[in-house]
Amino acid sequence: MSTLVVRELSKSFGRTTVLDRLDLTVPRGALAAVLGASGCGKTTLLRILAGFERADAGTVEADGHLIGSRQRHVPPEKRRIGIVPQEGALFPHLTVWNNVAFGLPRRGRAQRVREVLDLVGLVDLGRRMPHELSGGQQQRVALARALAPNPSLVLLDEPFNALDPGLRAEVRAEVRAVLRDAGATGVLVTHDQEEALSTADMVALLRGGHIVQAGTPRDVYTQPRDVTTAGFLGETVVLDGKTEDGRVVCPLGILRAHSNGEATNCPGTVVLRPEQLVLDPDSGVPAQVKDTQFQGHDTVARLCLAECGTEVNARLHAYPPPEVGSRVRVRVAGEVSFFPGTVEPPSTVG
Numbered sequence: 001m002s003t004l005v006v007r008e009l010s011k012s013f014g015r016t017t018v019l020d021r022l023d024l025t026v027p028r029g030a031l032a033a034v035l036g037a038s039g040c041g042k043t044t045l046l047r048i049l050a051g052f053e054r055a056d057a058g059t060v061e062a063d064g065h066l067i068g069s070r071q072r073h074v075p076p077e078k079r080r081i082g083i084v085p086q087e088g089a090l091f092p093h094l095t096v097w098n099n100v101a102f103g104l105p106r107r108g109r110a111q112r113v114r115e116v117l118d119l120v121g122l123v124d125l126g127r128r129m130p131h132e133l134s135g136g137q138q139q140r141v142a143l144a145r146a147l148a149p150n151p152s153l154v155l156l157d158e159p160f161n162a163l164d165p166g167l168r169a170e171v172r173a174e175v176r177a178v179l180r181d182a183g184a185t186g187v188l189v190t191h192d193q194e195e196a197l198s199t200a201d202m203v204a205l206l207r208g209g210h211i212v213q214a215g216t217p218r219d220v221y222t223q224p225r226d227v228t229t230a231g232f233l234g235e236t237v238v239l240d241g242k243t244e245d246g247r248v249v250c251p252l253g254i255l256r257a258h259s260n261g262e263a264t265n266c267p268g269t270v271v272l273r274p275e276q277l278v279l280d281p282d283s284g285v286p287a288q289v290k291d292t293q294f295q296g297h298d299t300v301a302r303l304c305l306a307e308c309g310t311e312v313n314a315r316l317h318a319y320p321p322p323e324v325g326s327r328v329r330v331r332v333a334g335e336v337s338f339f340p341g342t343v344e345p346p347s348t349v350g
């Protein structure tokens with residue numbers, strides 16, 4: 001399995017620039033999630049990686065071999081890339097076994113089909129037709145089919161979209177385990193931040209035609225590069241603040257910030273996650289509970305900070321949840337992000 005290196009990839013359709021000098025490196029055996037809003041160019045990137053589309057500029061290398069550039073275009077069938085499309089796209093008239101066997105060399109075929117069906121836990125269903133499978137099983141067959149020819153890279157195009165939410169988490173975990181067992185290098189494109197954060201070894205955020213931030217799910221979530229990125233990765237609490245003696249001062253108190261250490265008295269924006277807000281009768285700033293929203297595994301409480309009247313959302317695991325109207329104290333667990341300069345409104349990305 002290979003290391004994927006994409007350099008300065010650009011692609012326009014007419015006057016629309018979709019990819020703009022995009023760089024991405026996926027280490028051997030890792031699964032990278034390319035996360036971006038609808039229409040940001042995720043499928044275009046996958047199609048270029050697969051060789052279905054040619055880039056206007058830039059290079060694609062797999063395991064040190066140049067497979068795509070303006071001068072050199074290795075055709076899709078020679079790239080050793082497996083693709084798991086949205087909704088499986090199995091051949092409806094072929095059995096599971098024949099779907100996986102399709103296109104494999106005759107020699108060793110039966111053994112390879114058995115191996116990959118075993119890998120996805122479906123070796124007993126080889127005689128079934130696709131319509132006799134659940135959505136999750138169909139996606140596992142699609143994965144087996146993609147892995148059967150021993151591809152150097154597996155591309156997954158929003159492969160869990162058609163599954164209902166309960167099944168999605170389960171199939172996601174299974175697919176991840178199968179890719180790991182196969183030692184496969186993978187690129188998963190998705191607009192679903194939870195999917196990206198929970199499934200991948202690295203998350204690469206695609207915005208404005210290029211990767212604006214890449215890193216482990218934990219790093220990109222806890223240390224987003226800007227307010228917009230923070231908002232795209234999950235819910236945020238955004239407050240005005242300023243630096244003071246290596247700390248950040250804001251309506252939630254004096255807080256520790258990630259490395260964004262700035263000179264004292266620098267104004268900026270403080271960003272943290274609602275789950276970092278903890279009710280603690282012994283410390284923190286006073287607040288009043290304005291509203292609560294029961295969400296099963298946790299409760300989102302809207303808190304009005306007593307000193308300034310600013311309202312923030314806290315995701316609480318406290319049981320029972322606090323009463324609306326009650327007076328509490330709230331403190332911040334862990335470090336926050338601080339972005340010096342003009343306050344940027346939180347928004348989702350395009």
Ligand SMILES: Nc1ncnc2c1ncn2[C@@H]1O[C@H](COP(=O)(O)OP(=O)(O)OP(=O)(O)O)[C@@H](O)[C@H]1O
Binds near residue numbers: 042045
């Ligand atoms: N063949 C094409 N001709 C013209 N425009 C195209 C073509 N393919 C894609 N586009 C445009 O390029 C942009 C990116 O499309 P793409 O399908 O790559 O986005 P995406 O991030 O995969 O979106 P989604 O999440 O909605 O599937 C869109 O504006 C789309 O309309």
